[in-house]
Amino acid sequence: xxxxxxxxxxxxxxxxxxxxxxxxxxxxxxxxxxxxxxxxxxxxxxxxxxxxxxxxxxxxxxxxxxxxxxxxxxxxxxxxxxxxxxxxxxxxxxxxxxxxxxxxxxxxxxxxxxxxxxxxxxxxxxxxxxxxxxxxxxxxxxxxxxxxxxxxxxxxxxxxx
Amino acid sequence: xxxxxxxxxxxxxxxxxxxxxxxxxxxxxxxxxxxxxxxxxxxxxxxxxxxxxxxxxxxxxxxxxxxxxxxxxxxxxxxxxxxxxxxxxxxxxxxxxxxxxxxxxxxxxxxxxxxxxxxxxxxxxxxxxxxxxxxxxxxxxxxxxxxxxxxxxxxxxxxxxxxxxxxxxxxxxxxxxxxxxxxxxxxxxxxxxxxxxxxxxxxxxxxxxxxxxxxxxxxxxxxxxxxxxxxxxxxxxxxxxxxxxxxxxxxxxxxxxxxxxxxxxxxxxxxxxxxxxxxxxxxxxxxxxxxxxxxxxxxxxxxxxxxxxxxxxxxxxxxxxxxxxxxxxxxxxxxxxxxxxxxxxxxxxxxxxxxxxxxxxxxxxxxxxxxxxxxxxxxxxxxxxxxxxxxxxxxxxxxxxxxxxxxxxxxxxxxxxxxxxxxxxxxxxxxxxxxxxxxxxxxxxxxxxxxxxxxxxxxxxxxxxxxxxxxxxxxxxxxxxxxxxxxxxxxxxxxxxxx
Numbered sequence: 001x002x003x004x005x006x007x008x009x010x011x012x013x014x015x016x017x018x019x020x021x022x023x024x025x026x027x028x029x030x031x032x033x034x035x036x037x038x039x040x041x042x043x044x045x046x047x048x049x050x051x052x053x054x055x056x057x058x059x060x061x062x063x064x065x066x067x068x069x070x071x072x073x074x075x076x077x078x079x080x081x082x083x084x085x086x087x088x089x090x091x092x093x094x095x096x097x098x099x100x101x102x103x104x105x106x107x108x109x110x111x112x113x114x115x116x117x118x119x120x121x122x123x124x125x126x127x128x129x130x131x132x133x134x135x136x137x138x139x140x141x142x143x144x145x146x147x148x149x150x151x152x153x154x155x156x157x158x159x160x161x
Numbered sequence: 162x163x164x165x166x167x168x169x170x171x172x173x174x175x176x177x178x179x180x181x182x183x184x185x186x187x188x189x190x191x192x193x194x195x196x197x198x199x200x201x202x203x204x205x206x207x208x209x210x211x212x213x214x215x216x217x218x219x220x221x222x223x224x225x226x227x228x229x230x231x232x233x234x235x236x237x238x239x240x241x242x243x244x245x246x247x248x249x250x251x252x253x254x255x256x257x258x259x260x261x262x263x264x265x266x267x268x269x270x271x272x273x274x275x276x277x278x279x280x281x282x283x284x285x286x287x288x289x290x291x292x293x294x295x296x297x298x299x300x301x302x303x304x305x306x307x308x309x310x311x312x313x314x315x316x317x318x319x320x321x322x323x324x325x326x327x328x329x330x331x332x333x334x335x336x337x338x339x340x341x342x343x344x345x346x347x348x349x350x351x352x353x354x355x356x357x358x359x360x361x362x363x364x365x366x367x368x369x370x371x372x373x374x375x376x377x378x379x380x381x382x383x384x385x386x387x388x389x390x391x392x393x394x395x396x397x398x399x400x401x402x403x404x405x406x407x408x409x410x411x412x413x414x415x416x417x418x419x420x421x422x423x424x425x426x427x428x429x430x431x432x433x434x435x436x437x438x439x440x441x442x443x444x445x446x447x448x449x450x451x452x453x454x455x456x457x458x459x460x461x462x463x464x465x466x467x468x469x470x471x472x473x474x475x476x477x478x479x480x481x482x483x484x485x486x487x488x489x490x491x492x493x494x495x496x497x498x499x500x501x502x503x504x505x506x507x508x509x510x511x512x513x514x515x516x517x518x519x520x521x522x523x524x525x526x527x528x529x530x531x532x533x534x535x536x537x538x539x540x541x542x543x544x545x546x547x548x549x550x551x552x553x554x555x556x557x558x559x560x561x562x563x564x565x566x567x568x569x570x571x572x573x574x575x576x577x578x579x580x581x582x583x584x585x586x587x588x589x590x591x592x593x594x595x596x597x598x599x600x601x602x603x604x605x606x607x608x609x610x611x612x613x614x615x616x617x618x619x620x621x622x623x624x625x626x627x628x629x630x631x632x633x634x635x636x637x638x639x640x641x642x643x644x645x646x647x648x649x650x651x652x653x654x655x656x657x658x659x660x
Binding site for chain 2 (some may be wrong): 005006009010016017020024027028030031034035038039041042045046048049052053069071073082083086087089090091093094095097098101103108110113114117118121122123124128132135136139144150152153
């Protein structure tokens with residue numbers, strides 16, 4: 001039987017609570033009283049959700065297309081566009097963004113990620129890419145570095161000024 | 162009382178505060194008008210900007226921004242049937258048909274005037290309730306506050322219409338994340354995995370940025386590279402804007418009623434904006450004569466919803482500042498921001514810092530006036546925000562969100578953790594786990610634990626026998642049972658409909 005994504009997510013949540021319960025047992029009674037109440041309730045509730053998700057099974061067919069005169073139609077159509085592949089791509093982009101920031105820091109990371117994302121993911125023209133990259137960099141520079149004088153993360157390479 | 166009121170006004174009418182309020186209303190309208198952003202993300206992104214500000218300046222900035230989010234949020238709703246924020250969904254029911262009938266300007270005029278008026282009435286009701294709450298607040302000890310928090314947590318059911326177990330699971334996750342860090346009562350490091358940066362716990366901004374900002378950006382990007390919000394253009398003559406504005410004052414009795422109802426719904430923690438707007442819409446349909454045009458483009462539908470939309474923020478601020486129990490998810494984030502600014506919400510706000518509370522009331526009034534007035538000339542352009550492509554919106558939001566996550570404590574680990582919460586938030590959004598209970602649990606958890614230990618330390622388990630505690634406990638149990646029964650009935654009805 002193939003599991004739905006919802007069931008997998010619910011199982012992960014359940015495992016999180018079970019892990020929490022295991023860790024609670026190592027603390028003193030006063031320290032574990034409150035977390036233990038939470039994880040026990042969490043285990044019960046997430047088990048209920050897992051059961052409900054498994055019983056629901058896989059969706060039989062896609063939802064009916066909304067009527068065009070329905071005021072919510074546009075919203076419903078937007079919601080249907082995400083696919084597992086597009087989700088994976090977007091999550092990878094997020095991971096890439098985090099990696100860029102962690103390695104190169106904000107100042108260089110913004111200059112790397114923004115043009116790559118806009119041209120490879122968004123297929124934007126180079127003028128738009130240049131304007132947006134410069135705009136975001138300058139916004140961050142003037143707001144945080146010039147006016148607020150807060151140092152931003154320079155990455156593991158230490159590229160900060 | 163009058164002294165505090167005047168002192169609050171004096172604090173507000175300084176050029177520093179007024180400039181910040183002015184800027185904040187623009188930002189609030191922007192975040193409201195861009196679908197997928199909304200007030201919660203706006204607040205989370207703006208919190209880093211208030212570091213180092215004087216407490217009242219930071220508070221005025223964030224509160225002004227939050228007060229007007231729904232004013233801008235209704236614009237794409239009326240023009241393109243795309244709600245900028247959750248509670249503005251009800252505006253679409255009559256606003257969008259009006260646009261299709263060529264009356265977009267009239268709907269927009271009514272929406273702006275009703276939002277401004279609703280916000281002012283909400284703040285006035287909040288001001289009127291302050292003297293009543295003062296003796297109540299003073300009578301609350303740690304035991305009563307603990308039970309009030311428990312009572313507040315039972316409202317999780319109300320915001321979990323789709324699935325009560327999922328709502329409670331989300332709340333438990335929030336409570337669990339709230340326990341991370343050194344326990345102040347024992348000094349034991351809980352769920353820290355030997356990591357020094359986790360000793361102070363998870364920061365509210367890290368969590369909120371993750372489950373709202375990052376999750377929404379994943380969702381927007383996953384819908385395709387050029388995911389646009391709207392594809393059609395709309396024109397808006399000035400005469401229509403004026404007609405819509407006049408309609409709000411012509412229907413003054415409806416405006417007043419829905420604003421007051423909205424405020425009182427806002428007071429109930431966890432009930433939130435969606436409930437306020439739909440209840441007020443239902444009230445308008447039930448009480449207005451010649452109601453056959455509701456749902457087909459009746460301006461009274463727009464007025465009823467919009468007055469409630471902004472007035473409920475005044476109500477939601479009340480439990481937030483007086484009891485430290487956020488009246489909505491936005492207020493939960495605001496509560497976190499208050500703590501960052503060194504303002505500790507609770508009964509002492511009414512007894513020791515009344516001028517600050519009055520300052521908040523004035524900020525809400527002024528922000529609502531500025532928010533509505535400034536939108537008149539630019540409302541047509543604001544509507545064009547709905548055309549922004551995801552590929553243009555995602556990079557600046559990601560950069561601002563990660564900067565926000567980093568700046569709260571200067572740990573790069575917070576950025577990574579926030580992104581992890583983004584994946585959790587996206588999973589919650591995709592599989593219909595309500596996210597507001599998670600915030601509610603995260604905020605209320607540490608408070609509940611603290612007051613529980615204090616109560617146990619002073620009275621032992623006998624704290625449960627205190628009269629107000631008993632009443633609150635009974636109310637919590639009744640509220641929970643009623644909500645569960647209501648949810649069960651709703652589920653059965655839905656199941657029957659699908660069969």
